[in-house]
Amino acid sequence: MKRLILFTVFSMICISQVWSQQEIFSRHYLLNPILINPGYTGFQDHHNLLFNYNNQLSGWGDNGAPKTVTASYNAPVNEHIGLGALLSSDNAASLVTSRTSLSYAYKFIVNDFNLSLGLATTFEQRRLKGAALLDPEIDTSDPYLIDATNGTKVFDAAFGLHGAAQDFYFGLASPNLIRARVNKDNEVPNETNTFLEYFLAYVGYKWAVEDNNFYVEPSILVRNLRDAPFMVDFNGKVYFFEDQLIGGLTYTLGGGDGISVLLGAALTNFDLYYSYTSSFQPSQQYHNGGHELSVQFTFGSRKKKMEDE
Secondary structure (H helix, E strand, O other), X not given: OHHHHHHXXXXXXXXXXXXXXOOOOOHXXXXXXXXXXXXXXXXXXXXXXXXXXXEOOOOOOOOOOOEEEEEEEEEEOOOOEEEEEEEEEEEEOOEEEEEEEEEEXXXXXXXXXXXXXXXXXXXXXEEEOHHHHHOOOOOOOOHHHHHHHHOEEEEEEEEEEEEEEOOEEEEEEEEEEEEEEOOOOOOOOOOOOOOOOOEEEEEEEOEEEOOOOEEEEEEEEEEEOOOOOOEEEEEEEEEEOOOOEEEEEEEEEOOOOEEEEEEEEEEOOEEEEEEEEEEOOHHHHHOOOEEEEEEEEEEOXXXXXXXXX
């Protein structure tokens, strides 16, 4: 009975926010900023293929816990231009959200300083599963519920920049820059323009310790996302054995606070990362925390190709 009550409450929360679904947020931005910033598109000198699985509330219930699957690809076309694509599917209780994004970035190179400006366009589709209408207590004539069951389609645009100079880096991204709903219902309010209302900003530095035997990388990220409280991440990463092993810790302020632990292994052209997140909110007693897994492939270095030619 307790699980049924929790599932019902969670489902109603998702329905109430169906018009302003929160941006999918991955903590593995620490390893690949392309997950949150289109300005990182093609910033590296190789092709990058990333698969990410994010279970935010493990153990909440078979049908209630938010789960997100993401696949992304980005690469430099030439010295200045990068292109990328991202597909994601998000399931939260009875709400299903799918996104398809295309990104473009232009990189400016001045001596040892690189600055990339990027744009992304996203087609987003949200729908409520038909099973949500089976509850006899639900008013099936509610226009919001009918519209959500039929599905909503939204075009979105995002802007981002990413800069790096030797071991120092920074970035700024503005999701939901311009939102326009494709299918409209006269009884349901349209999407609103959120120009620069939401943002993510980060800065970090990586330095060698003890004769380059390992590296330490502190960073901080400030985020203000749609339908989410203002949050600040304080991050720390450590690289061992020429960056082949990675460990990390994140403490989050805002939204109930929380802590995340990161472990990773970087092999030749293949990287594997895992993180566990625990919240300090009272709801933590009802689930087993968040689990996130990323598999990343890198190949086809543009610089190496130029040298071979």
